Amino acid sequence: MGEWPAQGVVDFHGRPLPERGEPAGYAAIIAAFDLIVPPPSRMAAISERHHPRSTEAWLMLTPRHRPEPALVSQLVFAFKYEGIDLQVLAALFRAAHPEAIEAIIRMTPTGAFARRIWFLYEWLTGIQLDIPDPGKVRMVPVLNPDQQYGLAEGDPSPRHKVLNNLPGTADFCPLVRKTEALAAFSQKALGVRAREAMGRVRPDLIARAAAFILLNDSKSSFAIEGERPSGQRAARWGQAISQAGVRALSVEEFDRLQRIVIGDARFVRLGLRDEGGFVGVHDRDTNMPIPDHISARHEDLESLIGGLIAYSDRATRGAMDPVVAAACLAFGFVYIHPYVDGNGRLHRWLIHHALATASYSPPGLVFPVSAAILRNIDQYRAVLESWSGPLLPFIEWRPTAAGNVEVLNDTASFYRYFDATEHAAFLYDCVEQTVDHDLPQxxxxxxxxxxxxxxxxxxxxxxxxxxxxxxxxxxxxxxxxxxxxxxxxxxxxxxxxxxxxxxxxxxxxxxxxx
Structure with a gap:
């Protein structure tokens, strides 16, 4: 174990603080346990002043909020002010001895914090701790619904006396912070607005609009990838988009969709990758990979895609915010990058699937999100890079003779537990554009x-x-x-x-x- 961060810090892991302070909560735990994880998109620190200035990257709190330099105090602080960060917790639980976690829980075995940390430890590690039944206590949700998006209807865990409102499983569970901007989007009820507006339009007009929007969205999805498909190929993919939400997700369904996307598969391997993968270019002289993003290891694809499918099911059954769920699914899929080709279009198809499954889109219509993404392509790329960029330094790899990459360290949790807050905000903005602009236009x-x-x-x-x-x-x-x-x-x-x-x-x- 390393040392707890000192006071008067101006920079933490390459990220400048808005003013001098002492990293706390998850940042302090990362430093003290030398955790090899990308820093959370927003961290917390204790300011030297009593009127600190927070930013999107840093939550600055006053000296009276300072936690003790001990794991239990830093965890309580993190849960209270930062919410649940599965990425950091998964790494912490690998680094800490189970007895250390048991000791923390036994301090206040009936407390809400102790029961949540107990549940999360066993949920993330699969290791059962020797903790007695807490007795008759009130169930508490794992995620604080005021802090983070979770299931509106969670599953009770009688052993821990908690309500598991996590939207996914331990195999795949991105989380989204409930920012003011996202809360405002949720309150707009865009799905209801769209259905009401389309309900005032003649059915024949809706049918004609749906046909155009479908084809336009298909073409836009190809255009994002820099492709101009034939009319027949675009129409075929438009038909696949129209069926989003009809079939249950499965590896076989993804494989079917990839075949539709690729069309001519003579030069593309179909099915899940059986080697490494990356997004980027090759050095012209050496053929050395120059990655902008490194995909999940092919050894992890089965559990990651299985987790993604389970996430979709839990989010729908548990009445998760549909747009937030769609962002987690779609961007999670494209980060995993399970196929050699076709990942981008499948990633955007997942948005349609999530919204249709939740009955968010108007009947017979899809939200032309690809058209909105194409209009905001620079912002879209920035959102993609908001996670893939910081992730690169934490992936150890070497080039293969074929010009591919071979990942050398365990990276699965990087794709299981990323923060999708920025991604959800971007997707909500695209959905609002389709409701206020594209559909009525x-x-x-x-x-x-x-x-x-x-x-x-x-x-x-x-x-x-x-x-x-x-x-x-x-x-x-x-x-x-x-x-x-x-x-x-x-x-x-x-x-x-x-x-x-x-x-x-x-x-x-x-x-x-x-």
Missing amino acids: EVRFLQAFDLFATGVQEVVDMPMAQAELLHKFLDQNRGRLSQRARTKEFAALNDTEVEQIEALYAGTFDQPAQ
């Missing part, structure tokens, strides 16, 4: 196009396909029919008809004719 377009097409028929009788082409030309030329269109495709229209159609376009699509 598509409905408005269809309503306007119907008026336009009807008006065109009053000017000149033409097939619907020609009316659609006419609209396309007008849209591309800011409401004016180009000279090329007037001399070729629509040469049959006279000047008066063209003027009437241009005025009709301006009126229905709210765009003044030029």
